[in-house]
Amino acid sequence: MRGSRLPTCATLLHASLSKSGLLTDGPPLGPQLTTYGTDRCLPRKDDTLSALALSLRQSCDTSSPHTPSNTRIGVVTAQFGDPEPHYAKALQTHHLHSMIHSTELHVMCSPMIDDLWNKPAFILALLLDEMLKPESKRLEWIFWVDRDTIILDQCRPISSFLPPVPKDDPGMKTEIKTHMIVTKDFNGLNNGIFAMRVGHWSINLLMDILAFRDYKPxxxxxxxxxxxxxxxxxxxxxxxHVQYVPQEWFNAYPHGSAEEYETREDEEGLERFHVRRGDFLVHFAGVGERGREMLEWVRVARRVGNVWEGGRVLRDLKREIEGFWERLKVERGRVAD
Known part of the structure; x- marks a missing residue:
């Protein structure tokens, strides 16, 4: 019963979204940016963003350790209602990142269902839409970010967090494929930021998540x-096929003020999950006075610019991330043997 009903629900959801216009492209508000529903949730157009993206791309090419990638990635987020300044400015940091790295940015501005359940519903709708495209044209990964996140290292491509494709097995026919990359915090899973491979596995996962409260009330x-x-x-x-990774990879939390982030010269008093220069983004989960705090962090992030150019990075996770995936490959090989 469950197996037959879930695909039907997903099909109806996709058909309903298409009919309502939620799966149609929004107006051309900027490079790589697509809106769904209204576009009132977006920040006002910033004519300086394109020039800043070009400047940062050139700076990143010469000073950062990150390697560009051709992986097709879609960053996905949601912003409901009239734009609030702190969320609009935070979204702008993601828009800037999409310009620099030529990734797609998909923004849901109108709710489809109730409350936080819009997250899996929207991602599922996008996945179903992608699966209608030829494999060579569809996205390979979706990267979800909550609206209370701010990009700090504009040089780092999202692909740097993804498992490398084995050179001796490009089709990944023998390896246990990682379909989802997530982090935990002190409460367990934190799905404010995660990466999900585009494919049937992810569709099945999201359908089960959406059905969970009905089948297990x-x-x-x-x-x-x-x-x-x-x-x-x-x-x-x-x-x-789910891989938990260290929280600091892409889900670091603030500690102290934005000014401390900018001026700190050591890591004394910081936990691993506390953000510092060199980290990809900062997530304001559970932070009080979020509006004021986020606006200040956006201002500081813009002022700091390319954290690699000045040589003041406090944490470089490049080797750690590469080593993590290499160790996992070895461990999985032992299990297979």
């Missing part, structure tokens, strides 16, 4: 769809 979901995601990912058919 007695299960208490403390963090709503996040709790449902955490429980579904533990099921035998999904668990082998």
């Amino acid at each position: 007695d299960v208490q979901l403390i963090f709503t769809e996040q709790s449902a995601m955490e429980l579904v990912m533990k099921e035998a058919k999904f668990a082998p």
Whole structure:
């Protein structure tokens, strides 16, 4: 019953979204940017953004350790209602990043269903739309970011977090393929930022997440769809393909003020999950006075610019990330043997 009903629900959802216009391209508001529903949630057009993107791209090419990639990635987020200055400015940092790295940015401005369940519903709708395209044209990965996130290292491509394709097995026919990359915090799963491979595995996962509260109404979901995601990912058919990575990779939390981030010369008093220069982004999960804090961090991030150019990086995770995937490959090889 579950297996037959879920695909039907997903098909109806996709058809409904297409009919309502939520799966149509929005107006050309900037390079690589697509809106869904209204576009009132977006920041006002900034004519300096394109010039800044070009300047940063040139600076990154000469000073950062990151390697460009041709991986087709879509960054996905949601902003409902009238634009609030701090969320609009935060979104602008993602728009700038998409210009620099030629990634797509998909912004959901109108809710489809209730509350936080819009997240898996929107991602599912995008995945279904991508799967209608030829494989060579569709996105390879989707990277979800909550609206309370600010890009700090504009030089780092999202592809730097992804598992490398084995040179001796480009089709990944023998390796256990990683379909999802997520992080935990002190509450368990934090799905404010995660990467998901475009394909049937991800579609099945999202359909099960959306159906969870209906099929298991007695299960208490403390963090709503996040709790449902955490429980579904533990099921035998999904668990082998979910990879938890250190939180500091792409889900670091603020510690102290934005000015401290800019001027600090050491890491004394910082936990691993506390953001510092060299980290990809900062996530304001559970932060009080979020509006004021985020606006200040956006201003500081713009002022700092390319953190690699001045040689004042406090944390460079490049080798750690590469070593992580290499160790995982070895461990999985031993299991296979």
